[in-house]
Amino acid sequence: MPIPFLINVFHEGLPAWFPDPWLVAKCTTAAGALVLTKWYSSGRSNTAERKLYGRVVLMTGGTSGIGAATAFELAARGAQLILLTRHAQTDPFLVEYIDDLRARTGNNLIYAEQVDLSSLHSIRQFATRWIDNAPPRRLDLIVLCAATLTPPGGARTTTAEGIETTWMVNYLANFHLLGILSPAIRAQPFDRDLRILVPTCSSYIASPTLDTEDLHGDQAWTPSRAYARSKLALMVFAKAYQKHLDAYKRPDQLPMNARVVLVDPGLARTPGMRRWLTRGSLFGLLVYMVLYALAWLLLKDPTMAAQSLLYATMDGNLLRGAGGKLVKECMEVDCARKDVDDEAVAKKLWESSDKLIERAEKEAALKRAIAKKAQEKRDEDASRAAQQAAQVEEIEALLGAVKKGRAAKDAKEGQKKNGKKTKSAGDSNPPPRNASQIHPVFFTDKLRRPPFAVASAPHSNPIAQGYVYQDAPRGSEKSAGSRL
Structure with a gap:
């Protein structure tokens, strides 16, 4: 295939579709120069x-x-x-x-x-x-x-x-x-x-x-x-x-x-080189990125x-x-x-x-010694302050416990007083009770005084405050005998 093509080119010249030879030579030379430059800059x-x-x-x-x-x-x-x-x-x-x-x-x-x-x-x-x-x-x-x-x-x-x-x-x-x-x-x-x-x-x-x-x-x-x-x-x-x-x-x-x-x-594309070329600025970094192909070729x-x-x-x-x-x-x-x-x-x-x-x-x-001494002093002050705070907290806790106990004692005493007051208030309006509860038994059943009744009859014996004890008529069956 190449031999007939070359013979045809020798007798009839280059075909119409073939590019300009000088352009091909220039492109080939440029590509070769880039390859040689990269090979040389890369080193051994x-x-x-x-x-x-x-x-x-x-x-x-x-x-x-x-x-x-x-x-x-x-x-x-x-x-x-x-x-x-x-x-x-x-x-x-x-x-x-x-x-x-x-x-x-x-x-x-x-x-x-x-x-x-x-x-x-x-x-x-x-x-x-x-x-x-x-x-x-x-x-x-x-x-x-x-x-x-x-x-x-x-x-x-x-x-x-x-x-x-x-x-x-x-x-x-x-x-x-x-x-x-x-x-x-x-x-x-x-x-x-x-x-x-x-x-x-x-x-x-x-x-x-x-x-x-x-x-x-x-x-x-x-x-x-x-x-x-x-x-x-x-x-x-x-x-x-x-x-x-x-x-x-x-x-x-x-x-x-x-x-x-x-x-x-040698010179390489390192962070240090990049920092040097960009001058440590964002604008320099932008220029470096635009011209990175040049840096890739030479570094x-x-x-x-x-x-x-x-x-x-x-x-x-x-x-x-x-x-x-x-x-x-x-x-x-x-x-x-x-x-x-x-x-x-x-x-x-x-x-x-x-x-x-x-x-x-x-x-x-010397600076470290001074700093260490100052740090030790700060630690000591902090420790002392912590101890004092702990003591104050302990004292406050003790006082709180005492106050709490006293308050509990006062509350208990108040409850006792309130209970007594309630009992005394209840005595003024006692609940209904039977005669045995009103009059304790001082005597035997035979000598017990019969229940009394309050009356205001004219034949009754008056008692203080207008109340009289009314007994059964003497000699009757209901009589309790001689009065004491």
């Missing part, structure tokens, strides 16, 4: 592969963006995940997220610990609990994916401990966490493949230098400068931390096997951005040689700035960070 895929069953992974930022994609891939390969998140363990979002992750990966060894990376006290509490264990807990991988940023035009914010938020979450939290976990890292066996992945961003290239007195950038602060400075500081610290681990002398005289690996995952998917992290986790060549290597697009690359390896800058950054943490923790501890 991970070529290293291995099972992670039995390996313990400590991870920050594992609930969104690149961290969530990385957590899914690690859990799918059997790793035991411990997610450090600011959400409480009973938070509905976190519970549902972990249940969904367990169901999708078939891995039930996924847990969460509440660690607020904007609080030095919260970080110290978790890290202290982790190292306070004998024998030391197993640890195979640490992934520090948590990061934050302020949208362009946003105001500078500080944490409750008075530290700039971007500097605290992106750099100082990782510095504090790894500093406390250092004994647990150094206590791992020699043959254990322990890696510490430190994700970074290409924005560190435009960061101001760290050899100034204003290391935190509080004077000339902008959102972009703050984010870039925090990423540069994190890279400098990662290089210095690798030297710190290498300088440790193990009791078994074997070399240290822990490796710090810097990873640049990576979070799963593709996680490929470099997976490569840094599973590639065996990274264990050879010194640590502190930078991985980008699933291959080792060089840093774009020389001051990343500057020991003087690293020393100054380390010392200033220690002083900042010490000062902030002292002030926070």
Whole structure:
């Protein structure tokens, strides 16, 4: 079929229904350009592969963006995940997220610990609990994916401990966490493949230098400068931390096997990137939705951005040689700035960070002590007030019982008095009674006086008040004999 068609086209030209060749060429070129652009912007895929069953992974930022994609891939390969998140363990979002992750990966060894990376006290509490264990807990991988940023035009914010938020979450939290976990890292066996992945961003290239007195950038602060400075500081610290681990002398005289690996995952369509592009406004979000096709074309998917992290986790060549290597697009690359390896800058950054943490923790501890004392005083006052209220209630109950008893007694006495009054009132109008009830029996039946009758006859003997007793005539049968 194609051959006769081509022969016909060669001899007679293109048929009338065939579109313009130049239009076909333009459309084909445009489609090819889009495909090539998408393929290039998606980045390279991970070529290293291995099972992670039995390996313990400590991870920050594992609930969104690149961290969530990385957590899914690690859990799918059997790793035991411990997610450090600011959400409480009973938070509905976190519970549902972990249940969904367990169901999708078939891995039930996924847990969460509440660690607020904007609080030095919260970080110290978790890290202290982790190292306070004998024998030391197993640890195979640490992934520090948590990061934050302020949208362009946003105001500078500080944490409750008075530290700039971007500097605290992106750099100082990782510095504090790894500093406390250092004994647990150094206590791992020699043959254990322990890696510490430190994700970074290409924005560190435009960061101001760290050899100034204003290391935190509080004077000339902008959102972009703050984010870039925090990423540069994190890279400098990662290089210095690798030297710190290498300088440790193990009791078994074997070399240290822990490796710090810097990873640049590239630009991806994450919540942080969306917040940056939309400037944190509804209008910016509308523009982002209209131009989403452009974002889809030029930005990576979070799963593709996680490929470099997976490569840094599973590639065996990274264990050879010194640590502190930078991985980008699933291959080792060089840093774009020389001051990343500057020991003087690293020393100054380390010392200033220690002083900042010490000062902030002292002030926070003092505030907590004052707040605790005030709370104890409020609790004591509340307890005293409760006791007084209970005493008053008890006294009122006792008085109420006394009053109730007195009222009952008075009511009973009133009933008795009312009963006597009723009886006396009844005596004035007595019910009809027979003669024996009116006249008690003082004598025998033979000596009983016969009933009397009241009469007013002239021959009767008058008695007081005009009444007379009328007896039977003397000597008659009805006579009772001699009168007494």
